[in-house]
Amino acid sequence: MELTAEIAAYRLGNGDPGRLVGEFRRAVLLVPLADETTGGLMSAVSGGIRWLYAFTDEESLGRxxxxxxxxxxxxxxxSILGARLVDAVVPEVDGPAGIAVNVADEDGAMLFPPVAGIVPDGCAVDLRGDGNGEAA
Incomplete structure (x- = not known):
């Protein structure tokens, strides 16, 4: 099943978290680049977490x-695999980071937070003992 279908199933209460994360890791995502003055990937900070924007297709990015x-x-x-985004890019972000997929799609958006099983353990906020990024 593709990522958008897994997101839909999960949002309806019929999805499996493991399958959802697996499809996310296998999906080729489109990550918009930030403007020339800031460089890097487009993101926003909310709740102390930097959310990298990612989209499943050009239509979602267009919305x-x-x-x-x-x-x-x-x-x-x-264009980047979800696995590469969380395994290679998230560790380079200063502070906790997650992925916000298809954020303009009211019924198709999904957040992949910086927790164990989604991001590398060293970046997972649920495994931190003192709140400063060090593992417990």
Whole structure:
């Protein structure tokens, strides 16, 4: 099953968390690049977590651009496997980081938080003992 179908099943209460994370890791995601002044990947901070934006296809990215009132500009993006995003990119972020998938899709959005089983253990907030990033 593809990631969007797993997200839909999970949101309906019929999904399996392990299958959802597995599909996320196997999916090729589109991650918009931040503007030239800030560099890196587009993200937002909420609740002390940096959320990297990722989309399952160009249509989902387009809905995000439209929701931001920026559909008329070019949106460069990186195509990356979900596994590479959490295993290689998340550890490079200063502080806790998760992935926000298809955030402009009211019924299709999903957050993959920085917890064990999703991000590497060294980045998982639920495994930290003192709140500063050190493992318990």
């Amino acid at each position: 995000f651009a439209e929701a931001r009132g920026e559909a008329g500009r070019e949106w460069p993006y990186l």
